Amino acid sequence: MVDQAGLKEAATGNPTQPRSPGQLYAANLLTDGLAHCLTAAPSPVFEWQLRQDDDGDPALARQTGHELEVRDVHGGVVWSSGQVASAAQRGIPYGGPQLEDDTDYTWRVRIMDAAGVPGPWSDLQPFSTGLADNSWQAGWMGRAPGGRAPLEILNRALRVAGSPFLPLPSPVLSSFRLEARLRPVMGRAGLLLRSSGAGTGLLVELDAAGQVLLRRAPGWEIPSPTAPETKILARAAARVQAREGATGLWRNLTVSDDGRTIRVALDGVELLAVDEPAAADEAGVLALHQGPRSQAEYAELRLTDTTPGQPEALVFDHRFDMDDDQGLSCLADWPRTTAHRQPDEWTLFRAALRLSGTVRRARLYVAAHHHAQLSVAGTPCLDTTSFGYPGEGYYDAADITEILAGQPAGSTVPVTALLHWYGPGQGRAAGVPGLLVRLTVDYDDGRRDVLVSGPGWSAGEAPYRQSGYRNDEGDPVEHLDAQAAASLDVADDPAAAVVTGRHPSSDFPRLHPRRTFLAGGFVAPRQFLTADDGTMVADFGQVLPARPEVDFLDGVSGRTVMLRAGYALRTDGRVDAGKTASQNTDMSFPYTQASGPQQFRASVHLGFRYLELPGIEAAEVSRVGALTVHGAHPGEGSFSSSDPVLDAVFGLLHDSSLYGVQEQFVDTPTREKGQFLADAANISYATMALFGEHAYTAQALREFAWSARRYWTSSSEKGRYNAVYPNGDGKRDIPDFSLMLPEWAGEYHLRTGDLDLIRELLPHLRDTADYALRHIPTEGPTAGLVTRLGGGSGPYLHGIVDWPAPGRFGYDMECVAKTTVNAQAYSALVSTARLCSVAGDESAAVRYAAAARTLANAIRTRLRVDGVMVDGLHPDGTPSSHASQHATSFPLSLEITGAAYAAADAARIAGMGMRQGPMTVHRLVRALLGQGRTDAVLDLITSKDQPGWARLLDRGATFTWEAWDLEDGTDYSQSHAWSASVIKEILEHLLGIRYTAPGGNDVLIEPPLCRLEHARGSVPVGNGYVHANWRRRGGLVELECTVPPGTTATVRLPAGTYGLKGPGTFSDQGADAAVVVSAGEDGHQAGGTGDFRVHTGTWTFTPA
Template sequence: MLVASLKAEYAVRPLGTDVDRPRFSWIASAPGYGAVQTAYQLRVGSWDSGKVTSSRSFGVEYDGPALTPRTRYQWSVRVWDGSDRASEWAAEEWFETGLLGEGFGAAQWIGGETSSAPLLRRAFSVDGTVRSARLYASGLGYAELRINGQAVTDAVLDPGFTDYGRTVLYVTHDVTTLLQSGENAVGAELGRGFFGMNTPNVWRWHTAPWTAEPRLIARLVIEYDDDRVAEVVTDEAWRITGGPTLSDSLYTGETYDARRALPGWDSASFADSAWSPVDVVDAPSGQLRAQEHEPIRVVETVAPVSVDQVRPGVWIADCGRTTAGWVRLRVSAPAGTTVSLTYGETVADGNVVAVNGHVEGDRIQRDEYIAAGSGVEVWEPRFSYKGFRYVQIEGAQPEVELRVVNSDVRSVTAFASTEPAYEQFEQAMRLTVLSNLHGIPTDTPFYEKNGWTGDAQVGAPTMLATLDLARFFTKWLGDIRDSQAQSGQLPVIIPTNGWGFTELSPATEWPTVYPILLHEMHRAYGDERLLREHWDSLTRYLEWELDRVEDGLSVSVLGDWLPPGYSDGPAPEDRRLTGTAYLYRAMLAAAEIGDLLGKPHDYRKAAASLADGLNRTFLDRELAVYRSADDPDYRQTSNVVPLAFGIVPSDLADRVAANLAADVESRGFHLNTGCLGVGVLLPVLTAYGYGDAATKVALQRSYPSWGYWFDQGADTMWEMWEADSRSRNHYFQGTVVQWILENVAGLRNGGTGWERIVVRPDARGETGSASVRTSTIRGQVAVMWRRKSRVFALEVHVPVGVTAEVHVPSESASDVAAVPQSLAGEATYEDGYTIYTVGAGIWNFTSRTA
């Protein structure tokens, strides 16, 4: 066996972790068939686990002596196979601890009153050969850190957004190569972010309990070859001045006056005598913790597809894609010339549309650059990102290029199909999700930039199926815990400043993301520690939800948000139906978590009571239809959600599903679901034998449908089904992709940490082939199928540690050939599929009668 892909705390070579007992993972591989890991041996620094009999290859916890702060540890692992043969030791990897319990020492929070984004600096000397240098820093809301004229990182909009009253993140930077013998300088430019938001908005970010002027804490630790250690910390010795960034806001954009730029301000030779001494300022009340999730980065730079003059002095650049980020400009203009850049997702009447009724004022997503007149000038924003496709340029015509900006998470899935629409939808959903990853999962990069819990609730399975979000969602789950009220209640946006506890709340379908996301994380990554860390907060939340149940029902004010024809938001049906259904689902998720942790609970009893209340109130047993007194017509979501969650009585489930399929057909194979129903409609139809109907809905081109969006020019998922959708970069209606991956390509995660997969391409209509490759925590899983005439060929890649249940479409078991047949074992036949159970290896199946 071979061992590779070593990670500590889900990361390759994490720099600055505050986890005192890190967890390790690796991927074992072997040629042939049926390979298994039976034992492992882990070495971390001087600690040796010895040979441990276990098939576990992830979540293996360090169990040695207490780790030392600010220390790099080398580690490796080897494994044993089913014949008790040891592998070679894997190539060594490392992780480095952060400050742990040591903290920031003598460093203080510093800042000061300036009329623009502050620049802070400190000169210091280096008097020897530097072995190692680390800069530990937190600048709120954002900090661009520099040493000797160079940025210390390529991360942007850093550190991550949190509830600053509970948690403040610091970042560790390796700055060894940036130091020089003799005089040096360390500096920072600070942006406002959500911490110092001063743009009035309906979510009241500008009056959050933590709101304050930007501030910085930093600790630079220099280790010399002769074992001396020196430190430079933020204190009264630092200097401050207002910089050229006159204003910055996540909602309104930035204004930068290049005439005020101070070349060399971050270099050792710069004279800062005219600058003011900094103030030592109050620390935010949140606990300083190491930032463990991926930073936000500029992940791509591309030229616009066109730049057209729409009238004298006004140009519109079409970036060719809807995305999140900003543009970088290159301009040569007289001093004082203001170049205005207005960002938007659409164009109307010769102008980029940049309107946001939730934010005060008429300046929305607009950057302004005031030229210095010094020749060719290059600039890009530092402290705000925008959602856009188009940029309206006024004042001068610069060269611009698109800078795509999002949390730098890894893509884990590749999908292909002979049906172009499926590939288009999958790519659009991927781009939409990425556009909404900026340290938190947001709803839209244009309007809100808020962490709406309902969006993540419905999107999480698709998001986890396409991207590596182990660290990202671990961080956001911490934000959920931080946002919890003393009562146990959770708000509808997270992080929050207090907004969302009474506004658009209670809305059960939204904060039930907590147990459901924990459950999904365990399915994807087998993460038991995460469950243990959140159990107490989770039970407090569920107790709050149960305490407000009335007559067996959960009251909710949001419901199936934005179905066709209801662009004002809520669906017309009684929202207690979906509210109760989602609380039922949350109770079952919590019950599974409690069982796993060995925690006593009565969540299954509570779930049964909720199911009874829902069925008693909304189920017409004679007609086999769920409906409420508020319904204007048959509501697909009201029927598909109980089916999806297993609430429908078993004697009625087939009839309820038949009525659902009949309604879909009566509408010309159109959906009438909002964000809650859309993700389960096609899987439920397929599961109950209506795969052809599901396929027709998926490939529909007229309103309302995904195809309708793309015929209107979409390249991402939209917020509303209507052509005038307010937001055109909103993932919660794009969850059709989960069905594409699981039912068209046919790959489903069937167990904890992908220990079992189910391969069942049961929505093959209108498609000649499909394939999906997914990098899981156990290794790469792949499913590829194609059909030609009456021959169906299926190839399945199963990594070590995974068992696959493969359903081969066929008319009888005798029509299926497996390679290698001698190892495939006995097959069973059921409902049009020949079913094999196989272990690690590459398996090929052919059916002559599919």
């Protein structure tokens, strides 16, 4: 029998005599974080994973050094590192002369194993450099604003959206009466009087509540986020007002103007009579007006000429509510184009490239604001998206050698691009539409041709109609017009593209190579359903972020099909388009058909489960499905257990975290596609733990730092970040969101060991720590505690605590020194201290650590009343009478709680069940796990008798929700991934694998002591995956674990006697197994745990 000390020596002791060459080699080589990098920096960084042959000595599977070399396309060595003594595998800098732009290279590396012996060289890894900003030598392109007017007949109504001036089909009138049956859908419906164009005349506005306003017409153009305020001449409200936010109430509005008095009546009741004589030179043009992100619908419009002394004369009587054909007939009299920028701008660019030889290499580089799809020689080859502010956009590249190498020399190859600019919204900065292209072709004789965006390109409006907004977040409805597409004639003489400036320009001063990419693929419906009225409904079985696709066998030219996506069905089997079911979002995809066979392919994704095809028979389609859209990640861990409900919840969390990322972390893929800081942090905890994701997290951290640089630079505001970024509504923060960033950055560093990004972020992190300290008064009733933390507004003022509001479970929001805010301030301080320390700034580390200790002491002493943590202090210093679960879980999860109270606090919150919302539930789970309350966590996860994930599953959820309950009349999201954060805790504490050193080359494997009988799974680490498979055997645990090369694990098991089998550990003793006693730290077997250090290989621990 081998004692524990002897086992540890055998497992990790002196390596056996090395063979030659060395035992280790590199695999999965990455350049600037990418396996296939076409946009490497002039001085890139490299990384790799370690591998060892099956017959290798696992005791040698540890890197002690490396040698790396970079070669040019001819095989010449550009730079060699020489032998470097280092265990680092990530962020290895290139140390040679700067590499040339748009050029191919290769690199390889060999590894020194634990004995210092170099292994074989890796295969050559190709990569290409990208473009510096001054290397594009190309111009940003757009087109002249305007095109199809935002007027469309849909669902038996005239839909009008976002435009400063949409003239009615009428002559100039000096006296008139306009009668309208209408409803404001978003914002206010507007009518311009006495106007000569946008920004002139008077504006009558009606909101959904029945309030009427007469004011001077505002001047504005899209992408303005709002219409400016102007002088108000009069206002009034209907006696019977609609409830706030109502959009379904139709109103009868009558406006008359005799040149002197303007009268406004609503539902037959005159509300305004304003004497406002018209100027002699004032025009009498009538027009519709819809401010940015606003929309109205008209069922009827009737205009009568009431010129004094003449019989009244009907100018037009347009009914849009009879049927769509009659509505279209009426709309034919209207001006159908506008000179103003459209809410949803689609542009088709064309150019041609003549090939003058045999193509050896071809690269396409593209940047766009917002989204572009590029095709070369008729082959789609690149999609690119960039929603950022000026200087914060991204570019992409594609290898199109294969496409062009198949073209004969002397041929002319078409290059086309579809640019989609959405306007400002959640997750999108406004900016201006723009496309930047550089295509380089290298021939076999050494020559190079270049096609760049600029002169020589044409640009025209793409075949999309302007069908209004999906919601008040500014997301437009995508309406593809196949009939218009069929009429596009490439032989026509199109307008030249408008070149807005050579890159870099003021609108686009800098571009960054993209490091995050999309994945996904076609999915077919799980089943087809038939609604009571015969409507075909495709059921995809779960909520997916996807773009609908339908293949029609024989379309009807001019017919508009209203495809509609949704989360739920009504009782009659149709898609539920109600406010709560749809997140208050128009989830339709109107599609105007051409004649003959055709394919509908949406360009914009939504989250949905169902897709209905009203008016379409099954025999009319050959294919219905959707293209899923989610972030691409480098790997995927796993988890399963003896509890089927726990496994089902894990599946829910897995899918939610996967589908909660598209171009960026998102609030939801349907209503608010913006990257909110709290949502991003929570989802990131899950994706880093489960998928080994680092790129989206790095991108998000950097973008929030950019928000600080853009908006929060004054001395009183430093340390704050935008609550959502990028975004279309500018400067906006939520105080406790800002406090989350240092802890999140710390988790990123633990997962990656990436010190370069941490050093980049540290000035902002220190600002955040100082931001918290600025709000700690030294005297007064709340002295020593963070008080009225600056920032936020409305329900977020001085701190959001939890959201949506029901997730606060009665938290006392009147407190000015909130316990949750103070705990998060402590987190910001202690996380910043740790990161300053790893970055080498010890003086700052000491200062922030001391401040954290002082704040923790104040929290412990001032916010505990009669032994219980309360929600905070009121302005006069009196403690809150409410003791929420939040007030206990936050400090307990962050190890603020004193040892004397920790166990009792854990017992108290365990007894409360689920009393926190999905946004903060990870705090509750961490608090319980930190005190060994694993069974209480299992209760939270698996009980359907209280709010939580199991209840969501019981209610049919396939994606986590924004709130535990959907309250009727709200727009709470049914595709909200922020409670997926607890994937991290499931893998770390229920599977039992967690990182103990930055980068994941040192881990702890500790099966939990709980009611689970067994669990198995894997966690991605720096060199692959750590696997664990454990089963409870009485008071002991049977464990099999696998540790990849270059990784060391501490196995922590309940104290007892175990049979141990490992990778040849005991071969020198003539056996491959041993029996060992695992004693606790005090040497006693009863209770406690024992630790084993194991290296690469598969290890089995069996209770003896």
